[in-house]
Amino acid sequence: MNFSYETLKKFCEASFAKLGFSKLESEEITDVLLLSDLYGIESHGMQRLVRYHKGIEKGLIKVDAKPEIVFETPVSAVIEGHDGMGQLNSIFAMKKAIEKAKTSGIGIVNVRNSNHFGIAGYYAKMACDAGLIGFAVTNSEAIMVPTFCRMAMLGSNPIAMSMPAEPYPFFFDASTTVVTRGKLEVYNKNGKALPEGWALDKNGHGSTDAADVLKNIVAKNGGGIMPLGGEKEQTGSHKGYGYGMLCEIFSSILSMGITSNHTHIGGKGGTCHGFAAIDPAIFGDANAIKEHLSTFLEELRNAPKADGAEKIYTHGEKEILAYADRMKNGIDVNVNTVAEMVDFCNFVGLSVEEYLGKLDLDTAKKDSSYN
Amino acid sequence: MNFSYETLKKFCEASFAKLGFSKLESEEITDVLLLSDLYGIESHGMQRLVRYHKGIEKGLIKVDAKPEIVFETPVSAVIEGHDGMGQLNSIFAMKKAIEKAKTSGIGIVNVRNSNHFGIAGYYAKMACDAGLIGFAVTNSEAIMVPTFCRMAMLGSNPIAMSMPAEPYPFFFDASTTVVTRGKLEVYNKNGKALPEGWALDKNGHGSTDAADVLKNIVAKNGGGIMPLGGEKEQTGSHKGYGYGMLCEIFSSILSMGITSNHTHIGGKGGTCHGFAAIDPAIFGDANAIKEHLSTFLEELRNAPKADGAEKIYTHGEKEILAYADRMKNGIDVNVNTVAEMVDFCNFVGLSVEEYLGKLDLDTAKKDSSYN
Numbered sequence: 001m002n003f004s005y006e007t008l009k010k011f012c013e014a015s016f017a018k019l020g021f022s023k024l025e026s027e028e029i030t031d032v033l034l035l036s037d038l039y040g041i042e043s044h045g046m047q048r049l050v051r052y053h054k055g056i057e058k059g060l061i062k063v064d065a066k067p068e069i070v071f072e073t074p075v076s077a078v079i080e081g082h083d084g085m086g087q088l089n090s091i092f093a094m095k096k097a098i099e100k101a102k103t104s105g106i107g108i109v110n111v112r113n114s115n116h117f118g119i120a121g122y123y124a125k126m127a128c129d130a131g132l133i134g135f136a137v138t139n140s141e142a143i144m145v146p147t148f149c150r151m152a153m154l155g156s157n158p159i160a161m162s163m164p165a166e167p168y169p170f171f172f173d174a175s176t177t178v179v180t181r182g183k184l185e186v187y188n189k190n191g192k193a194l195p196e197g198w199a200l201d202k203n204g205h206g207s208t209d210a211a212d213v214l215k216n217i218v219a220k221n222g223g224g225i226m227p228l229g230g231e232k233e234q235t236g237s238h239k240g241y242g243y244g245m246l247c248e249i250f251s252s253i254l255s256m257g258i259t260s261n262h263t264h265i266g267g268k269g270g271t272c273h274g275f276a277a278i279d280p281a282i283f284g285d286a287n288a289i290k291e292h293l294s295t296f297l298e299e300l301r302n303a304p305k306a307d308g309a310e311k312i313y314t315h316g317e318k319e320i321l322a323y324a325d326r327m328k329n330g331i332d333v334n335v336n337t338v339a340e341m342v343d344f345c346n347f348v349g350l351s352v353e354e355y356l357g358k359l360d361l362d363t364a365k366k367d368s369s370y371n
Numbered sequence: 372m373n374f375s376y377e378t379l380k381k382f383c384e385a386s387f388a389k390l391g392f393s394k395l396e397s398e399e400i401t402d403v404l405l406l407s408d409l410y411g412i413e414s415h416g417m418q419r420l421v422r423y424h425k426g427i428e429k430g431l432i433k434v435d436a437k438p439e440i441v442f443e444t445p446v447s448a449v450i451e452g453h454d455g456m457g458q459l460n461s462i463f464a465m466k467k468a469i470e471k472a473k474t475s476g477i478g479i480v481n482v483r484n485s486n487h488f489g490i491a492g493y494y495a496k497m498a499c500d501a502g503l504i505g506f507a508v509t510n511s512e513a514i515m516v517p518t519f520c521r522m523a524m525l526g527s528n529p530i531a532m533s534m535p536a537e538p539y540p541f542f543f544d545a546s547t548t549v550v551t552r553g554k555l556e557v558y559n560k561n562g563k564a565l566p567e568g569w570a571l572d573k574n575g576h577g578s579t580d581a582a583d584v585l586k587n588i589v590a591k592n593g594g595g596i597m598p599l600g601g602e603k604e605q606t607g608s609h610k611g612y613g614y615g616m617l618c619e620i621f622s623s624i625l626s627m628g629i630t631s632n633h634t635h636i637g638g639k640g641g642t643c644h645g646f647a648a649i650d651p652a653i654f655g656d657a658n659a660i661k662e663h664l665s666t667f668l669e670e671l672r673n674a675p676k677a678d679g680a681e682k683i684y685t686h687g688e689k690e691i692l693a694y695a696d697r698m699k700n701g702i703d704v705n706v707n708t709v710a711e712m713v714d715f716c717n718f719v720g721l722s723v724e725e726y727l728g729k730l731d732l733d734t735a736k737k738d739s740s741y742n
Contacts, residue, residue, distance in 0.1 A: 151675045
């Protein structure tokens, strides 16, 4: 089902206001979620609404929490998130990092006791939009099984980086696992076997059974997703595990927060994030540097293609193309997600017709997580 | 053939002095090379001597060059390497980054127009030894083929990070390609087929022919090594390519140096590096943070092992074990490398017996690159 960006924006903002967030807070959360949909990363957009709602109901996410700076220097800060909404803690933190980069050249800000923050790339982009290099990392519920281990000990632990370039910025946002849990969920919903090289069963053997792997992750039985580089050192498993560690260090370790293997246990979330902003002008002429990067990116896009390949992408190009398409042609929302949106409206007392228009409700009722 | 650390140290220092470096410079270069051997990374240690010698002879490496600071702020610097020895430029740069971290909390220093710097981890360790978090990256001659491309456009582009912990530091040092060129060279020497998922032929198809791939890399015919994550997006190829880009940005882009695809062309090296040092104390109590990391590392090592696995490693553990072993039992040096060392002695006028002891020279003469 297709909705315009404006429709979804109005709906999301009203939804978060109904959940108790202020107008500004609702706008901020909506902006993070919808950028994800506009960039074609549906797993982290609209479809998360029901999870956030449930997180609030369970007390994992505290609506009234405000981020608090507990340690600060001219180039750094640590923020206590007080179990608040991840997007609000993170926007606050990245704004602080940007402010520090504007005055000191660099700002690194870590957040502890937060919640799922959406796409890491949103915050890297905030810095990039301010003319800076931006980094964002987060830990999460443990899903990555370290090399030679059979228990998930690290999160999907994405690293995002963005930097100004023409005709569009360098924008890299990727989990340090081979794939994210969302990918496994899609295979599970479609009853398809997972590709080899993605997941491990509870004994640490390769598995293509999505349902079994997901069940084991939730029950903390063992098994999970492989680090980028797969299962074995021969294909670089220890490298993906190492990048996952960098995330953990810049989120939970430096903030004295909860490491991935201890988050989401006993009714406590505890997700930690890390943000950095760096002014390219601390290395010389920022415009010349931007041009230098732009030239290299163009060389990459124009390099000889592999036999049978259509196009060489630079990071961020797919997102820019998706954004342009969805702003023009609207955003396709999965019918199950629409069903959840309808149920949400009924639950909190928003008019479905006012916010989502006239819908084929029988279709939309099919598979809501509220049922 | 086995040599004590002390023997190799004396030999290396004398060798670099013979090549025209000062006593201090020779000691610095030797320290980088031998840490690599002590850590069990033979490809970046002693066996590089002949390559450095040839680099100097070809004029790629300028013995008299001194690193020059061309841009500086309290948190950053850019260094013109003047085609000097990579290790000397890099030690100078990391010392600068450490100095800045000690006064400003963070220091990021980039170097352009340098040469091969040995193992990235050496410089990350310098910061760690000073109680800081250290990062080191470098670009190199292009060997990484980006996703959907058939031409090597990025280097092996390693990322190293180290941070204080007990009983030993976190120490991560890995190329952003699946493997390094050195691995391909070993398979080639032994006439073995490469494992699937490592390399691409000149048309961008998977290849297990080490000789062909190496030949194509040198001739810039196309093909090379896959990014971490392999050839396809399904296994995360674009992620390894992305990490390679982070290296490129923090080495060649921010320093306005030469990107990997343009280095080592027309008698010019042009390798660029990036270094960062961060004081954990800008996030709070550095001792508490160190303890927090140490606890997490211990949890990882003690986590349930995969069926059939003997041990879960944390990054840096293998190196610490190798170091202890080699300091006690000496360093095994490949017979071909010994042959090169002997030829080097004869070439520059060092007494083989004085520096390397009584050797079975017939064995050692077998396969020197000087022949």
